[in-house]
Every structure is written in C-alpha cells, then in structure tokens.
Amino acid sequence: MKARELMNIARLSLTLGDSRYAIALLRHLLAHLPHYLEARLLLGDLLAEKGEVEEARRQGEVVLAVDPVNYEALQGARLLSRLSARGAATEVGPPPGGGEGLRHTLVLAEALWRGARWREAKRILAGLEERHPSCLRVKLMLADILLQEGSDVEGASLLHEAQILDPSMKVARELFGGLHSDFLEMDVDLPLPEGLPLGPEELQVLLGDEGYRKEEIDVEEVPAGPLAEEEADQIPDVEEEAEPEAAVTPFEGWPDQALAEEDEPVEVVDLLVTEEWPHQLPIDEGALEEAPRESVEESETLVTPSLRKDTPSLRPMELIVTSKFRLAEKYGPDGFMRIEEKLSELERATKGLQVKRVYVDEGSTLDGLEAVDPTDPWAVKALIDEIDERLQAEGREAKFLLLVGGDDIIPFCRLPNPADDEELEVWTDNPYASRDDNFLLPQRAVGRIPDGKKEGILLSLLDVAIECHGEASKGRLTGMVAGLMRGLRRSPSSLGLSAEIWQEASQAVFEAIGNSKGLEISPPFTDQEFLERHTQVPPLAYFNLHGVKEAAYWYGHSSSGEELDFPIALTPLNLAWAEVSGAVVYSEACYGAHLREGSADSSISLAFLAKGAKAVIGSTGMAYGALMPPLSGADLLGRxxxxxxxxxxxxxxALLRAKLGLVEEMAERQGFLDGEDQKTILSFVLYGDPSLKAPVVASPSQQPSRAEISCPSVVCGMRAQDSVEVDEEVVAKVRKHLAEKVPFMAELELKVVSQSLCAKGCSCGGGCFLRQAPLGVKKAPPNLVFTSERLTPLPGDGTL
Incomplete structure (x- = not known):
C-alpha cells in the first residue's frame, strides 16, 4: 500500500467519526516514514484534541525543525504552550524551530522568490542552505531557481533532498502549485498495517482482511515499524537548530496576531500582503554574509503578469463543472451514468491536485449553495465565483476550471463583439476564468471538454484526459527519456503550417518551438502534402491558416499578385490518417474552435480531439493577426x-498568462486595447483539461517573470461603427501601402471609422466598459481605422 493511500484512509476514518483508528494508521505510517510532515501535523491535531499535550507538541516540533515558518505547526505550538503555561503558571515561550531572525529571513526570501527576483532570493537562500541544511523550504526554493537557470542536476538533487525531508511533499505542493509536480509525486510502498484497533467497517474494502482487524485492541498496543526506534536519530534536533531571538520587535500582526488570546477568534494573517513588512523584517545577516556575491540586476526574461499575489496558504484545486440534468436529457439515464463513471475515473486519475465535481443544477454537490439554471451562463459564473470564495475561506482556491460539455450543456458566455466585423457577439469562456467583471484579465485557468451529437464523443474525450493524467503521473524522468528517444529517432518535436501571406509573422511565432525554416507554407503546401508528409503529428502543432464558419477546412493564402489562391491546407480527413495522440494544437484560423455540427468529420478541432490530442486552442469567431512583426493579436498570443x-x-x-501578456504588451506599445486585441483575448478558448502539461521537457532558461498589471483603457466597440469622410490624399497614402503589402486589396472600397476610448461617461452607455484601471500613461488611439472586405469563393463550401 502506498503512503498516500494510507494517509487518505486515515482522513476517511476521521470523516467516518473514528479518530482512534486514524491515530493508529498515522502511527503506523510514521513508524516507517518518520519525516512524513502531513501525517505529523494531523497526528498532532488529533493528540491535542485528546489532551495529550506533550506528544502533540513533539509532532509540531518535528515539523518546525525542517520548516520553521510552517503556519499550522507555529499556531499549534503557541496554543499548546498556552495550555501548558495555564496549567503550570509559567510564561509562554517562543515557538521551536529556530529564532525569529531565521523565520523573517525565510519570509523575505520567499517574497523575493515569488516576485521573480531570483538573483536576490538566491543570495539569501544559498547562505541559509549552508547555515541550515535541514531547512526544507530553502531547498525547495533554491531548487526551483536552479532549475529555472538550467542547472537541472543541482536543482533535481535539492528536490531529492527535500523529498527525503518530507516524503509527503506538503510544503512543496503549497509552494509550487502545479510547478515541478512530476518531481513531487514520490510515493513509498508500506506494509499493510497489522494489529490495528477495530475500525469502521467501510474501510475493510480498502485495507482488506490482512490490514483490517475485527477484534478490539488498545491503540497503544499497535506495534512499531522498523524505523520507530531510530526515529529520534533521523529527525533533526530542534534545540540544536534554534538560534537566539533577534533583537528586533517582530512586525505587527505576525505571528502573535494569528494566535489570539483566549475567547478571541483565531485570525490568519497573510505574510505577503502587508505593504510595510520589508522595512520591518529583522534579517539573518549571516545568510547574506555567507551567500555568493552576485549582481542583483534583473535577468532578461519574457515579461508576463502574475494572476494575483500568491499566498502559500491557498492550495490549488480543480473544479469539474457540468450539468447533470442537461447531460441526462441529451444522453439518457444510461448514457449519463456512463459519463458520470468517466468523470469519477478522471478525478482518480488527477494526481497531486484535489478535484471537486460540481453539477450546477444538483444541490447535493454544492455544499449548501442553491442550484442554478444551467442554460444561464451568468448564473453559472456567479455560482463558480461563490464556490471559489468558500474554498478560499477554507485555504483552497479554484485554480483550474474544467467545463464538461459543449454549448448546450454548459453554455459559452456571449459578449458584445468589440471588433469592427460582421459578428454581433463573441462566444467566450473568459467570464468563467474571471473572479470579477473584468473579463480581459482572467484569473483561473479554464478549459472545456466539448461533446458532440453522440455520447461516444464525450466519453472518448474524457478517456483522452484520463490517459494523459496517467502518463503525467509517470514523472518527469519518463518525459526526459521519451525526449531523448525522440531525438535519437530524429522525429520533429513541432509542426508548423502557415498561409503564405502570413509567413513572416508565423515564423516569428513558430521559432519559439522549432526552426522557422521548417515552417510549411501554403501555397504550395496542400492537404495532399499533409497526407504524405505528416502521418504523425508532433507534440506541438501550430497552424496559421484561414478558416470559415460554414466550411470544415482550413485554407492557405497566396501573397503575390492580384490573383488570389486559397488552397485547402488541412481537412478533418487528414487527421483520420494521422497519429496525433498527446499533441497540443494552437490554431489562429478564424473559427478554429468552432465545433460545426458536433462531428469530427465536420470540425478540424474536434477531429484533433477525437484522435487523442491533449488540447486544442483556437478562436470561436473571427481571428486577427499581423502580416509581419511586430506581432499582435493571435500571433502574439500564440508566441x-x-x-x-x-x-x-x-x-x-500558459493560455491564461499568454492573454495577460498580450494585455501588458499592447498597453506598453500603444497605451490601450483596440477591438482586435479585446476579441483575441475573449474568443480564444481551450479544449482540454487546463491542469495538464504539454508533452515537452521544459526549458527553464526561457521563463516569464511575474509582475502585477491592471487593465488598460479599451477602444469602444460600439462607437467605432459610424463611417467618416477623410481627405483623398490620406486615402491615396493608404492605398499605396496596401499595394505594397496586399496588392489584391489596393483597389477595394475602404471603410473609415474613428476610434474612441470607452469610459464610464461614454455615449455607448458603458456597454463595452469593463471596469478597467488605466495602466501607465493614458494614450489616445489613432483617429482613423481603414478596413475593406472582399468575398471570395473557396474550394469546398465556404466563402472568405
């Protein structure tokens, strides 16, 4: 039996109301793995409830010896000290696990690390690692920095040491969230516990007859494991780790405020939210003196924003959101039961992340909240927000959101179209990703597993997600070996296919994952060449082609001359003959995420998914990009x-941060978001489980830093509809530019509109106002925007 399984059974026994049985299981686990901190913390709580203060205190001391700023252990130590002092009439002493100087230095180092100031953090952490080699949090943060710098061997070595200090990896999960998750899934086989007290009958099926005792015995008679006698030697000595109190008054609010006086509620104080804390922290000067002397200048990284201020107290979760009654109505009771079984299997397959299933129209899954109408996307969003608020109050958060079903199960949100094109509204999942009403700044990672006309499509897509989670649990080493084998076979790791007219922009996007010279160009590339050359789609696949709503194909586009050529570049049939399992697909095609009749035969995105692609990212409507760098719209998002x-x-x-990166880039470049920027952010959706990773070995040297951003001003989509008259000389200059870049458009009729920034007093009535807070200097947009259109018949059924 795995240690994690035993831990879960202990928690289950508590749920069933049997704390004695849970204590016996925890003692068995710790007898074999004395450093399993998650078990120590739970056992300490249970012993304290029984009044065994000294033994409970010892459990907390073991935790603080390796993690001096562990909030649960600090709180427990202070409360237990008060209990002891009340009984013995003595003063409350400082918590064990090191002095306040060490704790404050750790808080400072963690703040620098979370703020992506890795060089400064590394200086402090390197000194702490030398002075406090058993400090778990130091090893974890230093390992992350080394991996980011490309020092994989040193980083992996520190992670291995951290795993030894805490096989439960509780602290690591709190620090990293989904990052380095493959390293953190170490689990240990334990012998089945013997001689346990009589436990709940519900656990017999989990432990089997060998581990389940049917006769009552005393908990204290549970035999110790082989490591029990050596436990004291293996656990770092608390007294030796302790250091004198710093001669500085701790800053207000921590940790004493978190441990209220008797009869006062206990309040958790966020260490990283207090604005003045950097000026009040007493720093462990030894850590700085003994650290390597390095420059503190910022490293050159791709700048993308953070989602919010991270706090170590919130544990990430994934919400699986769907509608029970709409699934049952569409697929029948038997079909729904098969889908529900698959959802249960998906929950079990998702390792290292707590999963909660939510039926928006079934109150029994809502923990007391009211069910909502599944046909109302805004009611669904409000429910998700309320669930997330409750989770955060419990120290958790809905970091990932997986919507199950297409528009007729959990509907897309409809927003006014901010761009000047023929569409009236944008279908988007962004509101579900936002914790407020600003849908341009998502805060949750959202994905959707769509369905089709038949039940089998949804079941097969759930199977793909289950299989991908199973492969992810095999670990990073497996991925590295697979990467090496792919290199030996000289198989490409990426595929790119672009319309000729967008070749320059597409190369700038594709070079992020492959050699730009390997980008396929259409024309001359067609769907026939795809059949001949690409029987296996690599892990990363990029497409910058035309798409239309009424056709199932994606098209190329010639760039020379006035005669247009739109060859068919990709069809669903191409994918029927190709192996695409595990691929991550990004398409800039208009309607690239349009599901067209819910059939893999009529939708390229659904064909990719049905053949086993891990994810497809595309637009639900018209998409925009650039002819050449600088990148904008879908090009910038893709890179x-x-x-x-x-x-x-x-x-x-990655998609969430890509959208935020687009916001920040365009705010810096032009001072506002135009209609095409807004539509790009809203219309691009993810089909697939957002908690999965791409099948590539990460390159830590190319990483985004974290920076807080706010939403810049936006161009009003409603006030940009009225045409204006302009001087013929200006029109002539525009036509000359078109003749050089896109000659087939030079003689077309031009529509000219003026742009205005939306504000609360905007004459549109605030219909496109998104509660934006200006970022930096507010710039006025260009006065005029020129557009033209030309309808061209396409091969197949479409018109472009």
Missing part, C-alpha cells in the same frame, strides 16, 4: 503560449 508551455506551465496556465 506567449508556446513560451509558457516551454517554461513548464500547465496548458491552462
């Missing part, structure tokens, strides 16, 4: 996405 995946973020996190 940010690829860099995020190479950094090691999950697919959902």
């Amino acid at each position: 940010n996405l690829w860099l995020g995946l190479k950094r090691g973020f999950t697919i959902g996190e």
Whole structure:
C-alpha cells in the first residue's frame, strides 16, 4: 500500500467519526516514514484534541525543525504552550524551530522568490542552505531557481533532498502549485498495517482482511515499524537548530496576531500582503554574509503578469463543472451514468491536485449553495465565483476550471463583439476564468471538454484526459527519456503550417518551438502534402491558416499578385490518417474552435480531439493577426503560449498568462486595447483539461517573470461603427501601402471609422466598459481605422 493511500484512509476514518483508528494508521505510517510532515501535523491535531499535550507538541516540533515558518505547526505550538503555561503558571515561550531572525529571513526570501527576483532570493537562500541544511523550504526554493537557470542536476538533487525531508511533499505542493509536480509525486510502498484497533467497517474494502482487524485492541498496543526506534536519530534536533531571538520587535500582526488570546477568534494573517513588512523584517545577516556575491540586476526574461499575489496558504484545486440534468436529457439515464463513471475515473486519475465535481443544477454537490439554471451562463459564473470564495475561506482556491460539455450543456458566455466585423457577439469562456467583471484579465485557468451529437464523443474525450493524467503521473524522468528517444529517432518535436501571406509573422511565432525554416507554407503546401508528409503529428502543432464558419477546412493564402489562391491546407480527413495522440494544437484560423455540427468529420478541432490530442486552442469567431512583426493579436498570443508551455506551465496556465501578456504588451506599445486585441483575448478558448502539461521537457532558461498589471483603457466597440469622410490624399497614402503589402486589396472600397476610448461617461452607455484601471500613461488611439472586405469563393463550401 502506498503512503498516500494510507494517509487518505486515515482522513476517511476521521470523516467516518473514528479518530482512534486514524491515530493508529498515522502511527503506523510514521513508524516507517518518520519525516512524513502531513501525517505529523494531523497526528498532532488529533493528540491535542485528546489532551495529550506533550506528544502533540513533539509532532509540531518535528515539523518546525525542517520548516520553521510552517503556519499550522507555529499556531499549534503557541496554543499548546498556552495550555501548558495555564496549567503550570509559567510564561509562554517562543515557538521551536529556530529564532525569529531565521523565520523573517525565510519570509523575505520567499517574497523575493515569488516576485521573480531570483538573483536576490538566491543570495539569501544559498547562505541559509549552508547555515541550515535541514531547512526544507530553502531547498525547495533554491531548487526551483536552479532549475529555472538550467542547472537541472543541482536543482533535481535539492528536490531529492527535500523529498527525503518530507516524503509527503506538503510544503512543496503549497509552494509550487502545479510547478515541478512530476518531481513531487514520490510515493513509498508500506506494509499493510497489522494489529490495528477495530475500525469502521467501510474501510475493510480498502485495507482488506490482512490490514483490517475485527477484534478490539488498545491503540497503544499497535506495534512499531522498523524505523520507530531510530526515529529520534533521523529527525533533526530542534534545540540544536534554534538560534537566539533577534533583537528586533517582530512586525505587527505576525505571528502573535494569528494566535489570539483566549475567547478571541483565531485570525490568519497573510505574510505577503502587508505593504510595510520589508522595512520591518529583522534579517539573518549571516545568510547574506555567507551567500555568493552576485549582481542583483534583473535577468532578461519574457515579461508576463502574475494572476494575483500568491499566498502559500491557498492550495490549488480543480473544479469539474457540468450539468447533470442537461447531460441526462441529451444522453439518457444510461448514457449519463456512463459519463458520470468517466468523470469519477478522471478525478482518480488527477494526481497531486484535489478535484471537486460540481453539477450546477444538483444541490447535493454544492455544499449548501442553491442550484442554478444551467442554460444561464451568468448564473453559472456567479455560482463558480461563490464556490471559489468558500474554498478560499477554507485555504483552497479554484485554480483550474474544467467545463464538461459543449454549448448546450454548459453554455459559452456571449459578449458584445468589440471588433469592427460582421459578428454581433463573441462566444467566450473568459467570464468563467474571471473572479470579477473584468473579463480581459482572467484569473483561473479554464478549459472545456466539448461533446458532440453522440455520447461516444464525450466519453472518448474524457478517456483522452484520463490517459494523459496517467502518463503525467509517470514523472518527469519518463518525459526526459521519451525526449531523448525522440531525438535519437530524429522525429520533429513541432509542426508548423502557415498561409503564405502570413509567413513572416508565423515564423516569428513558430521559432519559439522549432526552426522557422521548417515552417510549411501554403501555397504550395496542400492537404495532399499533409497526407504524405505528416502521418504523425508532433507534440506541438501550430497552424496559421484561414478558416470559415460554414466550411470544415482550413485554407492557405497566396501573397503575390492580384490573383488570389486559397488552397485547402488541412481537412478533418487528414487527421483520420494521422497519429496525433498527446499533441497540443494552437490554431489562429478564424473559427478554429468552432465545433460545426458536433462531428469530427465536420470540425478540424474536434477531429484533433477525437484522435487523442491533449488540447486544442483556437478562436470561436473571427481571428486577427499581423502580416509581419511586430506581432499582435493571435500571433502574439500564440508566441506567449508556446513560451509558457516551454517554461513548464500547465496548458491552462500558459493560455491564461499568454492573454495577460498580450494585455501588458499592447498597453506598453500603444497605451490601450483596440477591438482586435479585446476579441483575441475573449474568443480564444481551450479544449482540454487546463491542469495538464504539454508533452515537452521544459526549458527553464526561457521563463516569464511575474509582475502585477491592471487593465488598460479599451477602444469602444460600439462607437467605432459610424463611417467618416477623410481627405483623398490620406486615402491615396493608404492605398499605396496596401499595394505594397496586399496588392489584391489596393483597389477595394475602404471603410473609415474613428476610434474612441470607452469610459464610464461614454455615449455607448458603458456597454463595452469593463471596469478597467488605466495602466501607465493614458494614450489616445489613432483617429482613423481603414478596413475593406472582399468575398471570395473557396474550394469546398465556404466563402472568405
């Protein structure tokens, strides 16, 4: 039996109301793994409830010896000290596990690390590692920095040492979230416990007859494991780790405020939110003196924003959100039961992340909240926000959100179209990703597993997600070996296919994941060449082609002359003959994420998913990009996405950060978001589980730093519809530019509109106002925007 399984059974026994049985299981686990901190903390709580103060205190001391700023252990130590002092009439002493100077230095180092100031953090952490070699948090943060710098061997070695200090990796999960998750899944086989007290009958199926005792015995008679007698030698001595109290008054609010006086509620204080704390922290000067002397200048990194101020107290979760009644209505009771079984299997397959399933129209899954109408996306969003608020109050957060079903199960949100094109509204999942009403700054990583006309499509896509989670649990080493084998076979790790007219921009995007010379160009490339050359789609696949709503194909586009050529570049049939399992697909095609009749035969994105692609990212409507650098719109989003995946973020996190990176880049470049920027952020959606990672080995040297951003001003989509008259000389200059870049558009009729920034007093009535807070200097947009259109018949069924 695995240690994690035993831990879960202990928690289950508590849920069933049997704390004695849980204590016996925890003692058995700690007898074999004395450093399992998660078990120590739980056992300490249970012993304290029984009044065994000294033994409970010892459990906390073991934790603080390796993690001096562990909040649970600090709180427990102070409360237990008060209990002891009350009984013995003595003063409350300082918590064990090192002096306040060490704790404050750790808080400072963690703040620098979370703020992506890695060089400064590394200086402090290197000194702490030398002075306090058993400090778990130091090893973890230093390992992360080394891995980011490309020092994989040293970083992996520190992670291994951290695993030894805490096989449960509780602290690591709190620090890293989804990062380095493959390293953190170490689990240990334990012998089945023998001689346990009589436990709940519900656990017999989990432990079997060998581990489940049917006769009552005393808990204290549970035999110790082989490591029990050596436990004291293996656990760092608390007294030796302690250092004198710093001669500085701790800053207000920590840790004493977290441990209220008797009869006062206990309040958790966020260490990283207090604005004045950097000026009040007493720093362990020894850590700085003995650290390597390095420059503190900022490293050159791709700048993308953080989602919010991270706090170590919030544990990431994934919410699986769907509608029970709409699934049952569409697929029947038997079909729903098969889908529910697959959802349960997906929950079990998701390792290292707590999963909660939510049926928005079934109150029994909502923990007392009211069910909502699944046809109302805004009611669904409000429910998700309320669930997330409750989770945060419990120290957790909905970091990942997986919507199950297409628009007729959990609907897309409809927003006014901010761009000047023929569409009236944008179908988007961004509101579900936002914790407020600003849908341009998502805060949750959202993905969707769509369905089709038949139940089998949804079941097969759930199977893909289950299989991908199973492969992820095999660990990073497996991925590295697979990468080496791919290199030996000289198989490409990426595929790129672009319309000729967008070749320059596409090369700038594709070079993030492959050699730009390897980008396929259409024309001359067609769907026939795809059949001949690409029987296996590599792990990363990039497409910058035309798409239309009424056709199932993606098209190329010639760039020379006035005669247009739009060859068919990709069809669903191409994928029927190709192996695409595990691929992550990004498409800039218009309607690249349009599911067209819910059939893999009529939708390229659904065909990719049905053939086993891990994820497809595309637009639900018209998409925009550049002819050449500087990149904008879908091009900029795609490049940010690829860099995020190479950094090691999950697919959902990478897309979220790519959107925020687009906001920051355009705010810096032009001071506002125009309609095309806004539509790009809203219309691009993820089909697939957002908590999965791309099948590539991360390159820590290419990583985004974290920076807080706010939403810049936006161009009002409603006030940009009225045409204006302009001087013929200006029109002539525009036509000359078109003749040089896109000659087939030079003689077309031009529509000219003026742009205005939206504000609360905007004459549009605030219909496109998104509660934005200006970022930097507020710039006025260009006065005029020129557009033109030309309808061209396409091969197949479409018109472009």
